[in-house]
Amino acid sequence: GEERQFMLTAAWLFVRHGRSERARVIIEALQEEDPRDGVSAAALAELLLAAGEAERALKVIRSADFPAELARAEAILETRALEQTGRLAESQRRWQRYLASKKGDRRSWISN
Numbered sequence: 001g002e003e004r005q006f007m008l009t010a011a012w013l014f015v016r017h018g019r020s021e022r023a024r025v026i027i028e029a030l031q032e033e034d035p036r037d038g039v040s041a042a043a044l045a046e047l048l049l050a051a052g053e054a055e056r057a058l059k060v061i062r063s064a065d066f067p068a069e070l071a072r073a074e075a076i077l078e079t080r081a082l083e084q085t086g087r088l089a090e091s092q093r094r095w096q097r098y099l100a101s102k103k104g105d106r107r108s109w110i111s112n
Contacts, residue, residue: 004034004040007030008030008040027044028044035064036064038065041060041063041064042074044060045057054080057077058085061074061077071098071101075097075098079098
């Protein structure tokens with residue numbers, strides 16, 4: 001709700017001003033309260049990846065439900081987390097799965 005949005009905004013401001021550790025405390029609290037929230041999961045995963053905690057980031061990503069508008073962010077974060085943990089083939093497959101999902105039935109990558 002509104003309180004979660006306010007807290008996410010505060011966390012974003014902390015990150016923008018070089019205070020990632022303060023942002024992380026807020027976002028971890030949001031994640032603890034609702035581990036399925038894709039918005040806070042994306043924010044936490046980003047901070048975890050920056051801190052070199054790829055395994056934890058992967059767990060956060062995979063336990064959340066990302067809204068459709070965050071599908072690209074989810075794919076990028078999971079691809080990066082897999083890459084940081086050394087699972088390069090799995091990382092590539094994850095990104096290819098995202099690209100395939102964007103292609104859809106009516107889209108073509110080649111213009112006629």
